[in-house]
Amino acid sequence: MTGTRVEQALTRAHREEWARVVASLVRRFGDLDLAEDAAAEAYVVALERWQRDGVPPNPGGWLTTTATRRAIDRLRRESQRHDKHQAARMLVDDSPPEPVGAVQDDRLRLLFTCCHPALGMEARVALTLRLVGGLTVAEIARAFFVADTTVAQRITRAKAKIAAERIPYRMPSATDVRERLAGVLAVVYLVFNEGYLATAGDDPVRVDLTDEAIRLGRMLRDLLPGEGEVSGLLALMLLSDARRAARVSRSGELVTLEEQDRGAWDRVLIAAGHALVRESIDAVAAGGPPPGQYQLLAAINAVHTDAASARDTDWSQIVALYDRLLRIDGSPMVRLNRAIAVAELDGPDVALAGIDRLTDALDGYHAFHAARADLLRRIGRSAESRSAYDRALAMVGNAAERRYLTRRRDQIAP
Template identity: 45%
Template sequence: MSCAQPPGEDDSARPGGYKSAARARGAVEAAWRIEWPQLVAGLTRVTGDIDTAEELAQDALVAALEQWPREGIPAKPGAWLMVTAKRRGIDRIRRDATFARKLPLLGHDLLTEEQTVYETPGASAELGIPDDLLRMMFTTCHPALSQQAQVTLTLRMVGGLSVEEIGRAYVVPAASVAQRIVRAKRQIREQRIPYEVPESSELAARLTAVLEVLYLIFNEGYAATSGDDWVRVELCDDAVRLARILSGLLPAEPEAHGLTALLELQSSRVRARSDESNRLVLLPDQDRTRWDRLFVRRGYAALGLAHNAALRRGVPPGRYALQAAIAATHSMATSAADTDWRRIAGLYAILAQRFPSPIVELNRAVAVAMVHGPAAGLELVDAIVAGGQLDGYHLRYAVRGDLLVRLGRREEARTEFLRAAELTANAAERQLLSDRAADCADDVG
């Protein structure tokens, strides 16, 4: 261990000691936030049980809070926490028969790792961490869990968010989040859901669920479904971070890169989607100088990796790669008027053909309207309406209202905007839709 000061001295008795202690506590907090997912994932591999892994991780945190201010900040905080957690586990097994019985029969015995822990702590602590994170991600996104449980557990176990942070992001009480996590862990334990990466024959199907969870997390941050805030930047950032981890762990998977590209490109616009008063700013009205060009460059790079991986596989672009290509087309335009809507409409046509859904068709209608006029777009939307699809989806009414405004049919548009406002639970979005309805009423009057 590399120490910033001689061990054993009372830090507060030294000149500047309180500052050193505060710095050490800050280092513990930072290491905990950064290393927690890897730490718990690695300990879950060792013990076979998520709850036990969290207990040992907490033990390591307490030890760091006690020792780092006194002994100094280690050169490799994550390795220190892992070794300390394993040592605490070994000590507890020896003195506590009840704790030893908590380890499931399928888990690895901590005692078998004792030699490695004590002889080469740095190496053992970091060995296999990427695989552990991948195992954890496939466990938290297991199809046996509900989608709500998958999202919550992934944010907690892989994203490292606290229950309070998840609660703020989804506008639910922290106690409700904690209950979801407890139920999900119990289900994993009772159904003996394996902590493993699926076999290659199952990987594609299971990867789809993992990608979908990350996409859902991002979308909740990008366009919050409820609450007062229209955009929740922290949730978007967490989804992007998790997507980057996944694509790094699965570099040969085209859609892992495709999702990363999509989230990077969409993230470039996050801070331009609302103004200082928290009012929603639509894409045509956004200040494009506020678009983050670093995210754009990262998105382009990830899209290139998705393309290359697809070529190596001999497969066409996937759902996320196609959406990323659409987002990239928007990012290339220096103004709304410069947008290549013909290319976007073509990409949506491919997306609708290969991955048909009414929401894709609704987005295609918007693009078609920009190329061929609002009447052409309205025809596509009315086909969705005639099919009885998206009746409870507020954006169906919002898109139809916008097309009706462009056709001069403002009274009809007002009805659509009012219905859209009724259906959304987000305050900022409801205000925008209500304002648009009021504008239509003023124009008619």
């Protein structure tokens, strides 16, 4: 088999199987470093063996078996680690342990371990994105707008704290699940966002990540059917993913919401998302707690997907929903998205004034400059618009988005 085909198979296996392999090893060995190292070794071995023997029918099973053997070999070599050496010998019996808590999926167990309250929120998210989402340190860094070294340090320190405080890898109780829910939802949403519009690489959309995030969202809802924010996050992901087929043109260019072919949207996913949003509205009307950020973002997406065309969008309702969201989350990103909606309601001049107030906070974010460029274009400030597009292009990593921004810039006369 050619090296290219093997590399493609390995890339696919990494995206689809990494979390399963790591989670399975953590369940067996209870050691995050050992699990990650053994999984990485298995992929190195696969590069050699698959070129010689061909890609196995079940890559995930092959990688898990190989990684398990590597982990056991390492533990046996390190005889001074007596407790883990004993544990390794016990692993000859592969019978699954008895369930003792609320979560029975290896990856979700790993996710809740990474989101233990003893860890800071930034460490929880970074560690989980690495071990469960399979994102690289660079991808996580871009998601958080921080340096690669910062993310690497967070992950290393989080692992050290888990080991030092003997945080168990176990199926959490129902109480544990609720205590860690905010961190878990943040992780799932970031995994989805990285798949929805990849920060780098030739693939503008990473379906493996969006599908994994939605799968985790569905499992969380099965686990916590009464939690409004769980349903809100799932609705938000479904309504966003429903537009996947229309988001990239045949030439590989990003297609904005306004220009998308709405006939290509997945109506089954839209119906499912709308049902979850209505469920949230009914719960609030019945005296339940006010909606959280994911429920409000889902409601905004419901308004977008309910419109037959971009012209029919109820922008006043969208701005009103953003106003409610600002009471919960007054971050610059929310303010940026609200300003973009205001442009459709009150005009680009009003929106530009609001966006310019965010310069200090968002100057290093490409979408900020892209939004400014579009508003400047609409009010006829062409030279400034081209400059803003250039700033956005200098920062963007997604190939499809780069093609879109390049075309929009080049449509403006020098």
